[in-house]
Amino acid sequence: MRVALLSGGISLERSVSLQSGRRVADSLRQLGHEVVRIDPGPGLVADLTEASPEAAFIALHGRDGEDGTVQGLLELSDIPFTGPGVAACRLSSDKGLAKHVFGMEGVPTPAWFPVTEAAIRDYGAAAGLPAAVDRLGLPLVVKPASQGSALGLTVVTDPADLPAAVVTALSYGPSALLEEWVDGRELAVSVIGGGALPVIEAIPTERPTYDFEARYEIGATRFETPARLSEADRTAVERVALAACDALGCLDLARVDMLLADDGPRVIEVDPVPGLTETSLLPQAAEAAGLSFDALVDRILGLATGPDA
Amino acid sequence: MEPEQVPPAPRRPRTEARDLERYAALFAVRTRQMRSSAMRNMMSIATRPEVISLAGGLPDTSTFPVDLFEEIASGIAADGLAGALQYGPTEGLDGLREAIPEVMAREGTGAEPEDVTVTTGGQQALDLVTRALVDPGDVLICDAPTYPGALPTFAAYQADVIQVECDSEGMKTDLLEQTLTELEAGGKRPKFIYSVPTFQNPGGMTLSLERRRQMVEIARRFEILVVEDNPYGLLRFEGDPLPSLYSIDGGGFVVYVGTFSKIVAAGLRLGWVVAPPPVRQKIVLGKQAADLCTSNLVQEFALRFLRSGLFDEYVDGLREVYRSRRDAMLGAIAEYFPHGADWSRPEGGLFVWATLPGVIDTGDLLAKALGENVAFVPGAEAFVDGRGTNSMRLNFSGVAEERIIEGVRRIGRLADRMLGLYETIANTAELPLPDGAAEAKRRQAG
Ligand SMILES: Nc1ncnc2c1ncn2[C@@H]1O[C@H](COP(=O)(O)OP(=O)(O)OP(=O)(O)O)[C@@H](O)[C@H]1O
Ligand SMILES: Cc1ncc(COP(=O)(O)O)c(C=O)c1O
């Protein structure tokens, strides 16, 4: 089949996306598909028209690839695409929106307060920060609502650092979150076609948080696949991961990041377009389930094009 | 948008997750210090054509005379091809080793051809010097800020880098002396001081004559080498040239690194190093291991260019272009950068270094700037010790004047917005603030 492979783009995670794209292109060809690589930019619509693909494989990360913008364009062009639809992407790519949904659906997530640049400017929202600090306690996490790769994330231990942390988070987007800091094990559950793949635990070998550097640097993080969990923990973790995906509408494909605290798992975020680079977690989880990278790509594409495609 | 028709070729066996862990065990310890940073990943957007990139260090090559290029190339084809296509001596071609001191003489530096080793760019010279001198854990001294591209080299040899503060006259030699004294008391003797004394990358400043003399004197007294990296000396727009450290010292304790990258073309990958004979021998042995010799073809090209008689004219032309670009940049910074910003006023070279009020993190500012299609190098890249977070390096050589002005305008506007936001938060939220900010708030109120 003729597949448009979308990777690159203009988000801050461009290089990660290009890495994913290279791997996926390789697999698609191996699977016998004709690949048209598209680096989405101002010419995206024209490029799609010219390529007239039977399906689009989305290997974008960050802003436009995950927030539904590109998905919307594809829907408009009547091109089936991989991963969740527009609404699910919009909900999960805004951590604030996602947490609202989790609240309504009873999915456990750390306590939080939203903060936007507009509210600070127009309504003196900063006056509420001390109360937020009181309620969430210290340390607390400040992060952009819609950035990935831990860019713009600060763990604040001294309230004096809060203004700078908020400015930092708001440098990556118009809204941010103050979030309760959860002391727990870092788990990722990949969900594909409504089922959970083996749970992965990320254990940083050198750094306190699993940040950008640790994430894309071979050897900086040790992964345990499957994570060593008690049967009860594993069941709880999988159940919560599927509930989170169900709540957002992305049971087809997503990676759920969680922290497992003593009193149970908390969902940190759901990524509707999980990374497919060499160090990404989805391919690792698939492999642990006996699914090779080619098979994974095939499966993702199959979910997009339906059983009779 | 071409469909990729390439048939599935036998491919490199793909690294599956568990192979990665196997590689992790294979990597040399020194690669631990070689990290790709979040910033460098963000910068991958900066290569898109709509981005005004004030981030590069690219010389403007558009003025290189095309007919001269053709003439040199066909000249080589006519009477120099046999040699140009061969391996050559590790030290470099004799003709070029003779011509290089003539280039250095234009800044008043004398050197002997036999002390010259031709290298594959100045970058290789830095690598070879470090390779020859540094054992894991050895201390190196360099400018603060320093040339960001030197840091991965030093990291690759597991050097322990200590940076000595600079002001508008370059490295503070009193602090240098103090640092060396303290190190000596702790039983450590650094191997060398790495400095870019003229039109520094990234700081834009030039080491004053007084401090040049002091640096050389200090190096001699402590018996350590100075590695003088001078890519920009000939790109002086105004003022009188200062003597190089090499010429002040006479070649006893100073190793001089030069390059054709900024005065002919970076694509040649051609530089050189001048070092005292014992050091030179080690460098040559290192170069043998690294690449046997620098491309003869490239050396032949550079030599013919130097001999064409058009070299000085070409460099004059570059100076003209860069001077007016620098003026455009300085004018735009003065107009658009926020109150409280400070910046260098370089008399040459390619860069302006600007420092914003301390509450602005230029890494965050870069994220915003990339969103508006402008890029620069955040200051933290020029430090090993977490400093520089409110500074940035701005390049003026590679971008036309209108774009420089527009780029600076966007950065200034974004910085204003960040400052405004910080102040709003700090003034509204009743939070204990860091010392500097609390003081600023009091001043503002009073
Ligand atoms: N509330 C929290 N408590 C403790 N640690 C946290 C919290 N929020 C985030 N972290 C840490 O920071 C990391 C990144 O956080 P988060 O997933 O929210 O950011 P991100 O930018 O979306 O990253 P990515 O998309 O790559 O997963 C987490 O994996 C975790 O280690
Ligand atoms: C101070 C300094 N040293 C060395 C280099 C490397 O230059 P080359 O192209 O000669 O390798 C540069 C390039 O920007 C530089 O600024």
Ligand SMILES: [Mg+2]
């Ligand atoms: Mg995450």
